[in-house]
Amino acid sequence: MKKDWWQRFVNTKSSENIDTKRKKLVLFAFTYIGGTILVIFGIKTPAESNLALKVILLTTAVIIFSNAFVSYFHEKLEVTFTITGLSIIPMVWAIVYTGGHLNTGLYWTFPFPITLFILFGYLRGLQLNIVLFSGIAFLVLSPEQIEASYRIAEVSRYFAAYIVNIILCLIGEYYRSRSHTELTKLSVERQRQANTDPLTKLPNRRFINTAFMNMVTDEQFDHFPITIAVLDVDHFKQVNDNYGHDAGDLVLKQLADVIKSSVRDTDIVARTGGEEFLMIFLDAEIQTGLIIAEKVREAVENSQFDIQNRSLPITVSIGCVEAKTYQQFEQGTLLADKQLYKAKSSGRNCIC
Numbered sequence: 001m002k003k004d005w006w007q008r009f010v011n012t013k014s015s016e017n018i019d020t021k022r023k024k025l026v027l028f029a030f031t032y033i034g035g036t037i038l039v040i041f042g043i044k045t046p047a048e049s050n051l052a053l054k055v056i057l058l059t060t061a062v063i064i065f066s067n068a069f070v071s072y073f074h075e076k077l078e079v080t081f082t083i084t085g086l087s088i089i090p091m092v093w094a095i096v097y098t099g100g101h102l103n104t105g106l107y108w109t110f111p112f113p114i115t116l117f118i119l120f121g122y123l124r125g126l127q128l129n130i131v132l133f134s135g136i137a138f139l140v141l142s143p144e145q146i147e148a149s150y151r152i153a154e155v156s157r158y159f160a161a162y163i164v165n166i167i168l169c170l171i172g173e174y175y176r177s178r179s180h181t182e183l184t185k186l187s188v189e190r191q192r193q194a195n196t197d198p199l200t201k202l203p204n205r206r207f208i209n210t211a212f213m214n215m216v217t218d219e220q221f222d223h224f225p226i227t228i229a230v231l232d233v234d235h236f237k238q239v240n241d242n243y244g245h246d247a248g249d250l251v252l253k254q255l256a257d258v259i260k261s262s263v264r265d266t267d268i269v270a271r272t273g274g275e276e277f278l279m280i281f282l283d284a285e286i287q288t289g290l291i292i293a294e295k296v297r298e299a300v301e302n303s304q305f306d307i308q309n310r311s312l313p314i315t316v317s318i319g320c321v322e323a324k325t326y327q328q329f330e331q332g333t334l335l336a337d338k339q340l341y342k343a344k345s346s347g348r349n350c351i352c
């Protein structure tokens, strides 16, 4: 909690989801369009003259169709992308080896570089494209080893066009990925600003009501019981009245540091109002919560608040309640406010 509280809560999931969605759409488009073409050519390829090609085209179609279908039922999309991506490579080699339909094999290799870049990103996509291209080059340059026969002029034009295709796809994917990263950073920074109190740099009320509330209501949140403690500066109006608003702001900044250094790293301290702070002690039943709150109260009482070459005495009152479930947490801040009111009525500089 003391440093970079935001790192604990930063949410890049929505941006990752957008990227995964894009890959998924490409995968489905590739599967349904590419798979249909494979089936058509698989059926058209005569079994007597080209059984191996027929089997490979139809088998790849079955793999990519069933892979896309199964992906509706599981979350591990990376596995889906890998299976489809890797099944493409031997199929392309087979097309080049046999020459494909009417010896047009080389022309059908052009859509695959971009598919690999989209499914695997620019780095792994480049590695897989190098593997794919090396295999194609080996086959094309070993005419005596393969069934297909390609003319020399056709092969050299093909290499030039295919390499240009890979380079353009690489450039496109690289800059797309870079702009996606930049946009994610920008969005994270905006989220951080929207959830941060500009004066104390602590989380603000918005953070508690949104990001933290989402975390608490998540099934995987296992930090109950928690103690909710509302802290309010005593007679803060007098600080403003006697020393000015800027001096009051300085006190609030120093106070934020004192509170943060008095609680545990796992605890949350937010500025939820003018001179009001909310502390959330995780894995702390009320007894532990009261001990931490007392530590905070004492630390504030014993701290020097240096304003205009003077040391101001500052005290705080704190209201604490325990929450064992997220439903209790929702009610917790209201109940803690009532406890705070009791502490104020009991003479301030105390905890209830």
Ligand SMILES: Nc1nc2c(ncn2[C@@H]2O[C@H](COP(=O)(O)OP(=O)(O)OP(=O)(O)O)[C@@H](O)[C@H]2O)c(=O)[nH]1
Binding pocket: 232, 233, 234, 235, 236, 237, 238, 240, 244, 245, 246, 247, 248, 249, 252, 273, 274, 275, 344, 348
């Ligand atoms: N400097 C400064 N003052 C603020 C800020 N937000 C609220 N305040 C002031 O905090 C003071 C709160 O005063 P009150 O609500 O009367 O409470 P109090 O004087 O602290 O008295 P008790 O809470 O009853 O002990 C007001 O003078 C507000 O103007 C802020 O961001 N900066």
